[in-house]
Every structure is written in structure tokens, then in C-alpha cells.
Amino acid sequence: MFMKIDNISKTYSGERPVRALVDVSLEMQAGQFIAIRGPSGCGKSTLLLTAGTLLAPDSGDVSLFGEQPYKMNGDERAKFRGQHLGFVFQQFHLVPYLSVIENVMAPTLATDSATQAANLNTARVRASELLDRFGLGDRAHHTPAKLSSGERQRCALARALFNQPKLLLADEPTGNLDPDNATIVLEAMRRFADDGGAVLLVTHDDRAAAFADSILWMNQGVISQLEPVTL
């Protein structure tokens, strides 16, 4: 079992508290690609971030690869996240002052300085391979500002895959992309799942959902339906 979410709830406090997740449970296996869909504010992103160890639930348990990240301290959880998870966001979140290849290599920053220095060449080779794979080999030394949206998202995807994570978490990764680039990104994610990883994708895009094995529908913080994708 890659992921087991058991009855988690999350409420955002404020003048008008928002119940983002209500007793949500979900399981994922290796090779599984799940697309989460639903109206805006239904809790899709909250579920993704909670699964990604970035947002602790108010109640319930989250188990990833047999471990419970929310029972770890912050630094242990960060290390765990860096080792096992990859993230792709709609806004790319590339570091603006790093070149494309440096952005891809950014996950090495999470390792200790000795490891960073020792694995510098290996990391560079790995990053170059990913860039070539995503058609960015000739853009390696450009900054994100000089890339198109599609290129930026491919760069972000390469970064997410750099550490060879087991679980890829993607929040609207195709939201800002043209159809061609969206297809490239989704195919890459599909391939990742096919190669034994797991993908949890938040999307509004029907085409994106079509790459998934199943679609998890959410409404008002509750999983309303989990249906297999039929082509």
C-alpha cells in the first residue's frame, strides 16, 4: 500500500470556518493514477496537500509507504517528503533566479551539504537526462522567465521526478497549458504510474482525467464518488 488515508478531516479556522475535508478515506497502490475532481473549494487541493505531508489534518490518519509522516517532527517529515514525493503545481513554482537545469536539481538542496557536493555530477547527469526527456535539453541554462508556460511546467515535472519519488502529487498541472503541452505532461505522469509510481492529480480538465485510472469526485469536503475511467 502506497498511501492510506483514513477518515481525515480538516477545517480552516477563521470568522467563517470552512470544513475542507470531512472524514475522507482513500487508498492508493503502486501504479495507480487517481484524478480528483469537483467544484472549486470542494477540498481537492486540501486533500492533495494533506496527502503530500504539507498540511496536517485535524483528525484521522495518513500513512505513506507504511509510515505516518504526521507523527514525525517537521524536519523528519521534510526529509521524508524530499525522498518519496514529487509535486507539480499549476503555477509551476520554479525558482526564478535558477537556470532550468538548476531548478531540476533543486531537490538536492534538501540533502546535507556533503551529499550535495559529492553527488553534484551525478545530479547534473540525471537532470540533463530529464531535460532531454522533456524536450528542454537546449533550454538547460535559461532562466524560467525565458520559457513558455509549457516549458516551465515540463521543467517543474522534471524537478518533481528528479528524486525518483514513489508518489507524484499534481495540482492542476495543465491549467495553464496549451493542449500539446498538457498532453506531454499528462503522458509523462501516466508513464510514471505505469513504471510503478502513483499519481494523485487534482484537475478540472476532462482530458487530464482521461489519463487517470480512476476519478475521485469530491463535494464540500466529502468524497462523493470514486469511479474508474472508461475510455
Next chain:
Amino acid sequence: MTLSHLIFREITYRKLNFALSVFAIAVAAMAIVASDWIVRRDAEVTRQIMAEKIAETEAAIDQKVQVVTAAGADLEDAMRKQMLGLGFNVLILPENQDVSELHLSGSLSQTMPENYVTRLAESKIMTINHLLPTVMKQVKWPEQNVDVVLYGTRGEVPLLHRGLKKPILDAVAAGQMVVGHSIHQKLNLKVDQEIEFMGKKFKVSKLHPERGSLDDVTVWIDLAQAQELLGLQNLVHAILALECECAGDRISEVRAEIAGILPGTQVIERYSQALTRAEARKKAKQVAEESLAAEKQAGEATLTREVASRSQIERKHRQLAQVILPLVLVLAASAVGLLAYLNARYRREEIGILRALGLRTRQILIVFLGKSFLSGIMGGVVGVCLGIATGTIVGPLLDGIDTSIGAGLTQQIIGSSGFLITLLATPLLAVVLSMLASWIAAATAASQDAAVVLQGE
């Protein structure tokens, strides 16, 4: 990729933010170094000014001392010369001696015991200096048929309670004769010439030059021989003395003092013009001494004024530094803190994704504080250079000391161990200041909830 690489890339990307941080830190470091420079410069300038003033004062005093010494020497020399020329100016005579006899013939007829001179010498007498027992009588030089004044002297008798002084009249050895000018001219005498006087053999030991006084018709021989020739064994006609160099009319004091020691004697003063001249010399010496004292006093007053003036300047500069320095440090720290905060705000998204990539709190802190460290060290070094330049330029403007006094100050200040410590400590202090000022922003960034950022975006 390493964290240092990330830091350098961010610095080159947001140059203005970094440059402003460096500038703020540099201003703070400059203020520290310039303040220290100015305070040390003040001390060094004071030291140089005081050294110059002390040297000037000492030179002036030395000059005055030389004048006083010369005046004293002149006085002593003049006294000696005058006394040599004019003879002793105090005569102690038997009480019954008619003084007119002396004035008329240069001769004396009354006697007193020779041991009177011993009594005087052993007394604590203060008003006279040199004692010369003598017999003096106008006699006929029978072998030459010439009238002469015979002077018998045994040399000066030292006053026991005084230090030995060089005699103003040398003793005449037994068998020798000193001859006055008129006599040796008239008799065509030569030094070392053997002569006979009143049946006794003498050798001419010295011929006096013309003095225009009774000395010109006087011959001097040993006292004992004179006493024998005159039949006055153990008796003397007079004791010649030199009145002390004290100014003013003191003869009455001399008389009173001698009367107490040698009753039955009288004291007369001769050659009062010598005293007048001595008095003038004395006055000159006194004026010189007063001038010396005034010079010392003026020198001390000048030094005191200069010390007070410099102290005031130094105090003013220190007070200025005490006000400006904390203000500059607070402003610089605030500026650095604000810049760090803005930097952290700009980088929320970046921090969020770095957290998502697995960077730990400590690593996020390193990203921010590493930058602060660099801005601190750069600002510190730049500030030290600017501080030296500012101190060099502003220092003279503040105290108005011209460059001739200030010359070499730079090397002396830089060479001082205290300033060296400031130079070394300032960049470290700048680093601490920069990191402390950035700490809140860094800690805020490190504790930032990645989920909030990534969700918000």
C-alpha cells in the same frame, strides 16, 4: 546544487536588495570605525600638541635658565673681579684705631690678637664671606730708600661652617714678595728677582699691574714675616672681609654680628660702589629668576589651557559619537531587517516550493542567514574602508587642526593595537548585526507554512 550556490544566485538576481543591505551595514560599520578613528585621532592630536607645547615650554624655560645661570655667573664673576680690583670691602679694626690714619696713610697703628680671625672663622657668622688677617703699615724700604705700605697676609682663613670658596686673594708664601705697580716700576723689579727688604731676603713672585689705588705703593709678604719685621708677633692690624652678596644696606647687620663675636672691634665699609654694582647685578639676576618663574608659570598655564581645550573637544566628539553611533546602528539594523523582511516576502513562493521539495527549517534559515552573513561581511569590509576615509576627512574638519600636526596620524592610528581590534571586530560586528537584523525575517520564512503558500498561489 548547494545552498551556497542558491544564495549566490539569489544575490545576483536581486542585486538591489543585496546592495541596499550591504550599504546599510557599510554605513553602520563606517560609523563605528569613523567614530573610533576620530576619538583616537583626538587623543593622538592631543598627545602631539601637548608634546609640542611641552617641548616649546621646556625650550623657553631652558633658555631662561641659561639666562639666569649666565646672570648668576656674571654676578659672581663681576663680584670677584670687583673685589679683586677693589679689595675687601669690610675692615675689622681694633676699636681704638683712628680710621683717619688709614685714609690718610693706608697704615694702621693699633693691633688686636691674631686669633680673632680664628674666632670669627669658627663662629656661625653669616654676613661676611672671606676673612683675611693682615698687618699693614707704612714703612721705609731702607735698602731702596722708598716709602711703601707693607702688607702682611697669610691668606684667607676659611669659615668652617661654609663650603670652601676660592680665595679672592692668594696667600703670599714665606720668602716671597708681591710688589705694587709704582714700586716695581720705580725700582725696575722683575719677577724672581732676589731683593732685600728690611734686612730680609725675598724673591719677587708677582708684579701687580697699575690699580690706581694704595695697592700701587704696597708690597705683600707673608704675615708671619711681616709681624716679625714689625715686631707684632701674634697681632694683626685688621681683618679684611668681604661683605656677603646680599643686596641693601647691611653694614649695620655686619657690625652687630661681629660685635657679638669680637667685642672691642670696629667695622668699617669700603668701596660701596662695588656693592652698588653688585646690587645691579643682583637685580639683573633676580629679574632673570622672576622671568624664569613667570615663564614656568606661563608654560604650565598654557599646558593647562591646552589640556582643557583638547579635553573639551574630545568630550564633544565622544558625546557626538555616543549619540550618532547607536542611532546609525539602529537605523542600519532596521533597514537590514526591513530589506530581509521584504526579501522573505518576495520569496514566499520559493520558500513554499523548497519546503515541498524537502528542505528543513535549518536549511531555509541558512538560505536567508547565509545571505545576511555575506551582506554583513561585505558591508563590514566596505564600511571599514569608508570609516577610515571618513575619519581621515572629517577628523580635521571637526577640530580644525591643520595637516602639519595631523601628518603621520593615519599611520599611527592604524598602527595602534586598539584600532586594529576595531578594524578586525567591526566586520564581525557587522555580520552579527546583519544576521540579527535578518533573524526575524529568516525565522518567519523558515516557519512559513508551505501549504498556505502553495494553496494561496
